[in-house]
Amino acid sequence: MTTSQEQLNEFHWMLDMVQTIDAGLVVLDQQYQVQIWNNFMEAHSGKRPDQTHGKSLFELFPELPADWLKQKIDSVFLLKNRAFTTWEQRPHVFPFRNYRPITGTVDFMYQNITLIPLTSLTGQVTHICIIVYDVTDSAVNKEEAQRVNEQLKALSRTDHLTSLSNRGYWQQRLEQEFGRSMRSGHNYALVMLDIDHFKNINDSYGHPVGDEIITMLADAIRHIMRKTDIAGRYGGEEFAVILTDCTGEAAMLFAERLREAVEQLKLSLDEQTITFTISLGVAALDGEMEAAADWLEAADKALYASKHQGRNRSTLYSQELE
Numbered sequence: 322m323t324t325s326q327e328q329l330n331e332f333h334w335m336l337d338m339v340q341t342i343d344a345g346l347v348v349l350d351q352q353y354q355v356q357i358w359n360n361f362m363e364a365h366s367g368k369r370p371d372q373t374h375g376k377s378l379f380e381l382f383p384e385l386p387a388d389w390l391k392q393k394i395d396s397v398f399l400l401k402n403r404a405f406t407t408w409e410q411r412p413h414v415f416p417f418r419n420y421r422p423i424t425g426t427v428d429f430m431y432q433n434i435t436l437i438p439l440t441s442l443t444g445q446v447t448h449i450c451i452i453v454y455d456v457t458d459s460a461v462n463k464e465e466a467q468r469v470n471e472q473l474k475a476l477s478r479t480d481h482l483t484s485l486s487n488r489g490y491w492q493q494r495l496e497q498e499f500g501r502s503m504r505s506g507h508n509y510a511l512v513m514l515d516i517d518h519f520k521n522i523n524d525s526y527g528h529p530v531g532d533e534i535i536t537m538l539a540d541a542i543r544h545i546m547r548k549t550d551i552a553g554r555y556g557g558e559e560f561a562v563i564l565t566d567c568t569g570e571a572a573m574l575f576a577e578r579l580r581e582a583v584e585q586l587k588l589s590l591d592e593q594t595i596t597f598t599i600s601l602g603v604a605a606l607d608g609e610m611e612a613a614a615d616w617l618e619a620a621d622k623a624l625y626a627s628k629h630q631g632r633n634r635s636t637l638y639s640q641e642l643e
Contacts, residue, residue: 345415345453348439351398353378353391356448365417365430384416397436398446404436408460419457431460480554482532483539491553491561492613498551498563499613502606510564510572513620514579514601517632519558522597530590531558534597537586545579561620569605569637576601576635584633598633600624605638 345365348357354377358370368381379387389411397404406414408431417430433456439448478490486494495511502509516522516538523531535558542552542560551563564572580599588595602624610616623638630636 343455345451345455347378347451347453349378349394349449349451350447353394355381361453362415366415382415385414386411390414393436394449397438397449401438401440401446403438406434408432408456412460415453427457427461430455431457483536483554485539485542485560486551486553488553488555491551491555494551494553495561495563495617496613498565499606499610499616507566508568509606510567510569511604511606511616511620512562512564512572512576512579512601513555513559513604513617513624514561514576514599515556515559515624517598517600517628519597522595526590526595530588530595533588534558534595537588538583538597538599541579541582541586545575545582561617569603572603572605573635573637576603580633580635600627600632601635602627603635603637 343361345361346357346359347355347362350356354375355373356375358368358373362373363369366382373381379385379391393404393406396402413429413432414434415430415432417432419427419430433454435452435454437450437452438446439450441447478486480487485491498509501507516534519531519534522534535554538558538560539552539554542562546552546562547565549565551565553561555561562575564575567575580601583597583599586596602620602622604616604619604623606616610619619638622642623636626642627634627636636642
């Protein structure tokens with residue numbers, strides 16, 4: 322009997338011991354031909370051992386990532402070392418359907434894979450053992466935990482009424498963009514705005530109407546701003562928008578477009594129609610500003626000038642406002 326045959330007999334003896342374990346076990350020769358195929362592989366593939374024996378793994382499963390898996394297998398033959406892959410690197414190698422009741426929302430079984438070199442008495446690697454672990458439950462639970470954490474993280478950054486950034490997170494972004502501008506030299510502009518006579522709206526119509534007005538303004542900001550811009554609710558009826566790659570003049574165009582759009586908004590309440598306006602202050606970031614707080618203060622001064630000059634207008638910050 323040849324050494325290889327003796328080894329295969331030993332493999333089969335080992336197989337009798339592992340048929341009942343909840344893991345797949347496949348033994349391949351150097352031509353990627355299946356020599357051993359355990360009950361787990363049969364149950365999940367629908368292929369019996371007699372249907373797989375002596376056949377190429379890649380002919381049995383054309384959908385396998387052949388180039389990647391052959392490289393893994395060949396490295397084990399060559400280096401005589403184990404190799405591993407986890408579901409986080411590749412969700413599955415074998416396209417087995419997932420039938421677990423608890424995690425039945427995913428179509429395919431998540432898998433961890435171990436490739437083990439099997440050596441002859443002379444120390445030559447003649448076969449590879451592939452062990453397939455079903456890690457669907459733990460993988461799905463981890464993904465769900467990550468998803469929930471991301472949701473909680475997003476909620477901690479978001480204003481619940483407008484779905485824009487809340488003040489704390491927006492100020493973090495202001496600091497980040499200020500630092501980025503100092504390094505890159507790119508143009509930035511900041512727009513501060515609030516709703517004119519908002520207290521009168523709340524006093525006359527109630528806070529639910531005030532909230533609806535705030536939501537309408539937030540939607541208008543979201544509609545006009547670009548994806549790269551950063552908007553936040555700074556205070557009760559006050560908002561702020563960081564405009565990236567934007568000069569002061571271009572920011573004034575944005576501010577006027579927003580102001581005119583808000584003028585056209587109407588809220589129907591019973592037989593009344595409620596309209597409102599906003600005042601805006603614009604500040605381009607310049608080299609004389611030493612901190613993000615200076616930038617914010619400049620935009621706030623421009624906003625104050627707009628309100629002082631009659632409201633429903635936009636003002637670009639300049640030294641004359643000091």
